[in-house]
Amino acid sequence: GVKMQDKLLGIPSTFVVISCANLVPVKRIHLLAEALLVLGQTTAVKWVHFGDGELMLGLRKMLNENKTPNLEVELKGHVLNDEVLNWYKTNKATVFVNVSASEGVPVSVMEAMSFGIPVIATDVGGNSEIVNSKNGRLLPADFELSELCEALMFFKQLAKSDYILFSNEAIETQRKQYQDEINYQYLVDQLKE
Numbered sequence: 001g002v003k004m005q006d007k008l009l010g011i012p013s014t015f016v017v018i019s020c021a022n023l024v025p026v027k028r029i030h031l032l033a034e035a036l037l038v039l040g041q042t043t044a045v046k047w048v049h050f051g052d053g054e055l056m057l058g059l060r061k062m063l064n065e066n067k068t069p070n071l072e073v074e075l076k077g078h079v080l081n082d083e084v085l086n087w088y089k090t091n092k093a094t095v096f097v098n099v100s101a102s103e104g105v106p107v108s109v110m111e112a113m114s115f116g117i118p119v120i121a122t123d124v125g126g127n128s129e130i131v132n133s134k135n136g137r138l139l140p141a142d143f144e145l146s147e148l149c150e151a152l153m154f155f156k157q158l159a160k161s162d163y164i165l166f167s168n169e170a171i172e173t174q175r176k177q178y179q180d181e182i183n184y185q186y187l188v189d190q191l192k193e
Contacts, residue, residue, distance in 0.1 A: 011163055012092035015156045016046045018117065019097050020084060020108040023053030028099045033059060035148040040071030043156065047071065048087070052078040088115045095120055095155040099148065101141065103127050113174040116167040120151045130177070135169040 017036065021027040029049065036047050056077070063073055076087075088111070096112035098121040105126030109119050119136035121127040122143065131138050137151040158166070 011160060011167070012094050014046060014094075015044060016048065016091070016093045017095055017097055017152065018048050018050075018093040018112065019099075020050040020112075021098065021100065022051050023055040023059060025055070026101050027051075028101055030055065030059060030062065031099050031145065031148065032097050033062060035145055035152060036071055036073075037063075037066050037068055038145065038149055039152060040068035042070070043153070044070045045072070045152075045156075046074070048074045048076065048091075048093070050076045050079055050084050050087075085111065088112070088117075093117050095136075095152065097148075097152070098122065098127065099139070099143075100124060100127075105129055110174055113170040116171045118155060118163075118166040118170050120148070120155070130173060132173075135166060135173050 017032075019029060019032055021029060023029055029051075032047075036045055039045055056075070060075065063075075076083075093112070093115075094117075096109065096117045096119045098106055098109055098119065100106075100122055101124060103122070103125035106121075109121060109127070109130055112119055113130070113135065119131050121131045121136065121138060122141050123138045124141045128138055137154065139147055139151060155163070155166075
């Protein structure tokens with residue numbers, strides 16, 4: 001679990017996509033980049049990615065060779081977890097995206113939800129335990145690029161009142177199932193038995 005947040009920023013006025021993962025093959029961040037390049041042909045979108053790794057140079061090259069006027073990209077590289085959380089505390093994001101081929105139950109998803117950010121994730125590992133149709137969207141493990149584009153556009157075009165429902169559900173999921181203090185105490189109690 002992760003800490004419950006007390007400062008929630010609400011609905012962003014622009015379309016901001018967040019991802020946080022090591023840039024290694026299993027995380028498939030290049031697929032998110034491809035989808036955003038497609039959307040950037042017709043839609044204004046900002047992408048902020050936290051994480052570094054062996055695929056950073058290739059990702060930068062792909063983005064530079066396929067520039068699109070409507071896509072703004074910030075590749076933050078390796079940053080401390082506190083910096084990621086501080087970014088969430090001071091910036092509004094529309095949706096968090098995890099397109100991994102394999103996962104446990106990702107802390108990055110829990111953290112995004114703790115700030116009320118809905119999540120798009122692949123239906124692998126424990127993602128289906130935390131992401132559902134009320135707080136986000138699950139994609140097939142081997143999704144088509146068009147499916148990711150559709151999921152992204154779903155959140156871009158969502159009415160304010162509907163977005164608030166997704167955001168509130170994300171917060172509730174984190175608070176009920178993935179709150180560190182509750183889960184740590186539960187673990188301690190189980191170990192005592």
